[in-house]
Amino acid sequence: MFFENVVKVGGHLGHTTRTWHPKMAPYIFDNRDGVHVLDMVQTEIYLNQVKQFLSRAKQQGSTVLFVGTKPQASNAIELAAKSCNAFYINQRWLGGLLTNWSTLRRSIALLNRMDVIKDKGILETLPKKLKSSFYREHARLDKYLGGIKSMRSIPDVVIIVGQDKENIALNECKKLGIRTITLLDTNSNPELADLFIPMNDDSMKAIRSVLQQLSFELAKA
Incomplete structure (x- = not known):
């Protein structure tokens, strides 16, 4: 079937x-x-x-x-x-995602920190321009790395x-x-x-x- x-x-x-x-x-x-x-x-x-x-x-x-x-x-x-x-x-x-994992891991760590900042409402205290810049960068990182942001090491398969x-x-x-x-x-x-x-x-x-x-x-x- x-x-x-x-x-x-x-x-x-x-x-x-x-x-x-x-x-x-x-x-x-x-x-x-x-x-x-x-x-x-x-x-x-x-x-x-x-x-x-x-x-x-x-x-x-x-x-x-x-x-x-x-x-x-x-x-x-x-x-x-x-x-x-x-x-x-x-x-x-992203080229080097696995072969240059130590570098990509820093970008993933940044995405996770930005998630925390969003969740805690800290953005509301920032100036409008800075807040807009934050959202753009967060959206970019989440688009490309959102699916691996809890991945701690290179995969097995x-x-x-x-x-x-x-x-x-x-x-x-x-x-x-x-x-x-x-x-x-x-x-x-x-x-x-x-x-x-x-x-x-x-x-x-x-x-x-x-x-x-x-x-x-x-x-x-």
Whole structure:
């Protein structure tokens, strides 16, 4: 039933045959009107493998970060992470977020201090110009770091939607030895991911459905 629903929203449709990555060939079922169709039997197998991995990781106390900044994934990333108390980046990946964690951590600490200032009503005592400047800076930090403001160290596992767009995040994970899970469309390279799920990574509904499966696994573990 789950994969029937994913197919209904185009989760099985890849990119055109002109823009595919040859190493995705083993996961492609057919070519219809110049568009590759993914093998959903394999998609289900790989999804189950990922769910088993996440269940074990969670039981071992691993922390998980969801990453997906393209418009089709942004909302689903936030919802999935919040539903299982994980962390997320859904607006923009700041270069060095993981490899230069000590610096980014200072920005996160600033955001948390600004939250405290807001909550205590201290802003009401400030001049209008200073208050406006504070709100602008707080909004900027919260937009990019709000999903990780309680993250105390680099994550153990990173779930990525949009391999090409999130290549900086992927490279940082590889450099640090962080395990990655990627939703892989037909234009992606499966060799760059530790674990992956072959599927359309542009359909908002398909992304949401699969991320719900992963977040549910994390929440119940």
